[in-house]
Amino acid sequence: MEKWIAIIAAVVVLGGFYLLYVSLVKKKNKVKEAASGIDVQLKKRYDLIPNLLQMASKFMEHEKDLMTEIVRLRTEAMKKDFGGNPQEAITLANEIDARLRDFWLSVENYPDLKSNQTMLQAMQSFNEVEEHIAAARRFYNASVNDLKNAAEIFPGNVVAALVGIKADMPFFEAETPAKQRVDAGAFFK
Amino acid sequence: MIDTDFEDVEYDRYAGLKNRFEEYYRTTLQPFLKTKEDIRLKYVNRFWFLLLLSFFILPMTILVIYFINQYSKLNIDWGFFYIIVAIAVFVLRGPFAKYRKEVKNDVMDLFVRFFDGFSYHQGAGLSQTLMQQSRIFPDYTQATADDCFSGVYEDVGLRVCEEILQKEYFTAKGKKRRKTVFRGIAVELDMKKPFKGQTVVLKDSGFFNRLKSFGDLERVKLEDVIFEKHFEVYSSDQIEARYLLTTAFMERILKLKELYKGKTIEISFYANKILLAIDTREDMFEPCSFFKTNLNKEKIDTVFEQFWTIFSIIHVLKLNQHTGM
Numbered sequence: 001m002e003k004w005i006a007i008i009a010a011v012v013v014l015g016g017f018y019l020l021y022v023s024l025v026k027k028k029n030k031v032k033e034a035a036s037g038i039d040v041q042l043k044k045r046y047d048l049i050p051n052l053l054q055m056a057s058k059f060m061e062h063e064k065d066l067m068t069e070i071v072r073l074r075t076e077a078m079k080k081d082f083g084g085n086p087q088e089a090i091t092l093a094n095e096i097d098a099r100l101r102d103f104w105l106s107v108e109n110y111p112d113l114k115s116n117q118t119m120l121q122a123m124q125s126f127n128e129v130e131e132h133i134a135a136a137r138r139f140y141n142a143s144v145n146d147l148k149n150a151a152e153i154f155p156g157n158v159v160a161a162l163v164g165i166k167a168d169m170p171f172f173e174a175e176t177p178a179k180q181r182v183d184a185g186a187f188f189k
Numbered sequence: 190m191i192d193t194d195f196e197d198v199e200y201d202r203y204a205g206l207k208n209r210f211e212e213y214y215r216t217t218l219q220p221f222l223k224t225k226e227d228i229r230l231k232y233v234n235r236f237w238f239l240l241l242l243s244f245f246i247l248p249m250t251i252l253v254i255y256f257i258n259q260y261s262k263l264n265i266d267w268g269f270f271y272i273i274v275a276i277a278v279f280v281l282r283g284p285f286a287k288y289r290k291e292v293k294n295d296v297m298d299l300f301v302r303f304f305d306g307f308s309y310h311q312g313a314g315l316s317q318t319l320m321q322q323s324r325i326f327p328d329y330t331q332a333t334a335d336d337c338f339s340g341v342y343e344d345v346g347l348r349v350c351e352e353i354l355q356k357e358y359f360t361a362k363g364k365k366r367r368k369t370v371f372r373g374i375a376v377e378l379d380m381k382k383p384f385k386g387q388t389v390v391l392k393d394s395g396f397f398n399r400l401k402s403f404g405d406l407e408r409v410k411l412e413d414v415i416f417e418k419h420f421e422v423y424s425s426d427q428i429e430a431r432y433l434l435t436t437a438f439m440e441r442i443l444k445l446k447e448l449y450k451g452k453t454i455e456i457s458f459y460a461n462k463i464l465l466a467i468d469t470r471e472d473m474f475e476p477c478s479f480f481k482t483n484l485n486k487e488k489i490d491t492v493f494e495q496f497w498t499i500f501s502i503i504h505v506l507k508l509n510q511h512t513g514m
Contacts, residue, residue, distance in 0.1 A: 037428045041428070134432075135428045135430075139427045
């Protein structure tokens with residue numbers, strides 16, 4: 001009888017351990033999936049930048065420093081992989097966000113550029129991509145939050161420590177100056 | 190829940206449209222209804238005549254069957270009486286059906302013309318494939334469409350249909366029965382935001398959420414606690430679901446729930462459209478009474494309000510704007 005109780009207890013413990021392990025791995029993979037989603041969306045944003053700047057350079061001669069800075073940040077960001085080093089990618093993405101915000105503010109000083117049809121289309125595409133980035137960021141943050149909760153609360157923390165699953169990914173928070181999303185829609189008014 | 194600014198703008202919109210409608214009623218609908226009043230009276234009289242005739246024929250049939258069975262060698266089955274009853278019901282339905290065909294359809298046709306470019310169709314429901322693929326309607330074996338209309342309102346393509354969905358089942362004795370699983374309106378709206386996958390917003394079923402399975406659709410946990418309390422979301426694409434259901438859009442869906450108090454609303458984003466299933470459990474879009482005079486404006490006003498509630502979906506969800514939110 002005692003032997004059976006020991007066997008049942010062992011099965012329950014091992015079964016529980018296995019289920020927690022599976023759940024943690026699933027959550028970890030979900031974070032990876034979300035991170036690659038952010039990569040895809042950020043790449044879309046970076047792909048739009050050259051055309052946008054090329055168009056704007058004809059009108060915005062006094063903003064050359066700002067545009068050079070955006071190009072430099074873009075080149076740097078293109079080399080980074082969000083999944084590989086999320087913190088670095090977040091910092092760069094936020095820096096680009098801030099510079100782009102300055103860029104959109106500057107565009108307001110150039111009425112010819114603001115009303116240019118190609119520019120308006122570019123703004124619309126940009127707005128669309130920004131929405132996708134925001135969505136990807138929400139998915140990533142939700143996945144990280146899920147993993148952190150699972151890996152930091154008992155008994156998940158024990159299993160995570162034993163199998164080496166870490167929940168040290170940062171949340172993708174927009175920095176304070178960039179928190180207000182680029183509102184290209186305002187240009188259509 | 191509904192903010193004051195929104196209510197003010199909505200009221201102004203409503204008042205503007207209602208004023209124009211009053212004028213349309215006075216100049217177009219009312220004169221038309223007057224011409225149809227004679228037709229209504231003709232069918233009402235026919236109905237009363239047939240009802241009286243039935244009151245005479247049915248007891249007579251009972252007596253005839255009884256006496257024949259009692260005093261002759263013939264034996265007439267009581268099933269014959271049921272056949273007579275069925276015929277009587279069919280005949281009594283006649284004036285209603287004819288009235289509907291001659292008056293209601295014409296009135297609705299004229300009514301929807303008030304909204305530029307709208308058209309009315311009786312019985313032409315939404316695409317069955319689209320309804321089934323939307324995954325917001327319960328399983329059904331038979332769909333009956335009643336009043337349907339379509340058009341473009343504030344630059345948004347719109348199709349609305351009153352649908353009755355029924356499902357066949359077998360009783361313990363093996364008899365085939367039908368039960369109504371949905372009675373309400375199905376709304377199909379064009380969406381300006383492009384998307385590829387499918388996202389469904391369903392009524393939260395509490396513990397029973399766990400028992401649901403949508404195959405390729407995955408549960409999407411959203412940040413809005415109040416929204417999560419009322420709805421549950423499934424999608425084929427986690428990012429796209431959040432792209433469609435921004436925090437602002439979630440608030441709008443909550444406003445919509447407020448607008449249709451007590452009714453179950455479920456939403457599907459599919460094939461660049463938004464489909465809404467609103468289980469109203471009532472007969473809608475009935476501008477004419479059979480027994481009461483049509484010159485009383487009350488019924489027409491009710492239909493106007495029902496139309497307005499549907500247009501409000503576009504306002505509440507801001508589908509007429511491309512703000513990106």
